[in-house]
Amino acid sequence: MIFKDKTVIITGGSEGVGAATARLFADAGANLMLVARGKKNLEAIAAELRDKTRVEIFAMDVSDSEACADLFKKAHFEYGRVDILVNNAGFHKRGDVETVDANDLGKMIDVNLKAPIMLSRLALPYLREAGGGAIINVGSLAGRTPLPGSAGYAASKAGLRSFTYALAVELAGSGIKLAVVSPGPIDTGFIMADIDATSDLTFSQPLSTAQDVAQAILDLCGNNVREQSMPWVSGVLTLLMSLFPGLAQRVRPVLERKGARVKARIKAARKRRESDSPDH
Numbered sequence: 467m468i469f470k471d472k473t474v475i476i477t478g479g480s481e482g483v484g485a486a487t488a489r490l491f492a493d494a495g496a497n498l499m500l501v502a503r504g505k506k507n508l509e510a511i512a513a514e515l516r517d518k519t520r521v522e523i524f525a526m527d528v529s530d531s532e533a534c535a536d537l538f539k540k541a542h543f544e545y546g547r548v549d550i551l552v553n554n555a556g557f558h559k560r561g562d563v564e565t566v567d568a569n570d571l572g573k574m575i576d577v578n579l580k581a582p583i584m585l586s587r588l589a590l591p592y593l594r595e596a597g598g599g600a601i602i603n604v605g606s607l608a609g610r611t612p613l614p615g616s617a618g619y620a621a622s623k624a625g626l627r628s629f630t631y632a633l634a635v636e637l638a639g640s641g642i643k644l645a646v647v648s649p650g651p652i653d654t655g656f657i658m659a660d661i662d663a664t665s666d667l668t669f670s671q672p673l674s675t676a677q678d679v680a681q682a683i684l685d686l687c688g689n690n691v692r693e694q695s696m697p698w699v700s701g702v703l704t705l706l707m708s709l710f711p712g713l714a715q716r717v718r719p720v721l722e723r724k725g726a727r728v729k730a731r732i733k734a735a736r737k738r739r740e741s742d743s744p745d746h
Contacts, residue, residue, distance in 0.1 A: 467688030470495035478555035480507035486680035528581035548592035553582035578622035598641025670725035
């Protein structure tokens with residue numbers, strides 16, 4: 467797909483995968499509408515990219531249905547069209563279900579599942595008006611296999627994956643591409659800022675970078691792939707674990723031990739960097 471002068475809406479667009487995706491689309495000449503809760507971070511990434519392309523920002527809570535509708539009105543007003551929606555905004559409160567506040571469990575569903583469903587529905591008239599386009603959902607390998615300490619998050623991402631496949635069937639032949647990228651652990655603050663609460667199992671899989679995921683998002687806009695698991699070996703592993711629960715039970719302890727070692731190395735390296743910093 468040629469992105470020049472296309473309009474791309476990216477939720478969670480101020481940092482991490484969202485910011486990396488914005489940079490790649492900007493390099494490709496797309497017009498950007500960046501969405502996040504915090505206006506300050508949005509202004510920073512917009513200032514960075516305005517030398518390359520047109521950038522507008524919209525500070526909002528993606529679980530607010532009225533704000534979602536206003537987002538598309540603003541994008542259409544500013545650019546005259548909407549071509550691509552990237553549902554990237556996410557929320558994760560780690561811990562066993564019994565220990566996580568019920569409101570936080572609900573928020574995971576609101577942000578990770580309800581919001582992308584609402585935004586996708588609202589996007590469709592604009593995408594049809596533009597003659598087609600793409601909706602790319604940022605899922606997770608957690609949505610493909612059970613992840614301890616992340617039941618609510620895994621449920622939201624499993625639902626998002628299912629929604630993507632179902633909506634793709636509904637829109638067959640419309641020229642609107644539906645796809646989901648399902649990464650494992652990503653080397654961003656989403657995990658690294660909460661490393662102690664993140665399960666050892668998570669760190670048993672290779673880390674992707676925000677740039678890796680961003681490139682997959684761009685690729686999914688124009689290829690025939692419905693789901694991109696990252697890395698591919700982890701996608702195969704999660705598929706096998708979902709198909710053969712007995713295998714999962716046997717493999718999980720091995721993976722958890724491996725993940726614990728990786729986590730310990732990451733924390734040790736971080737501690738060394740902090741001790742070497744001039745501020746210490």
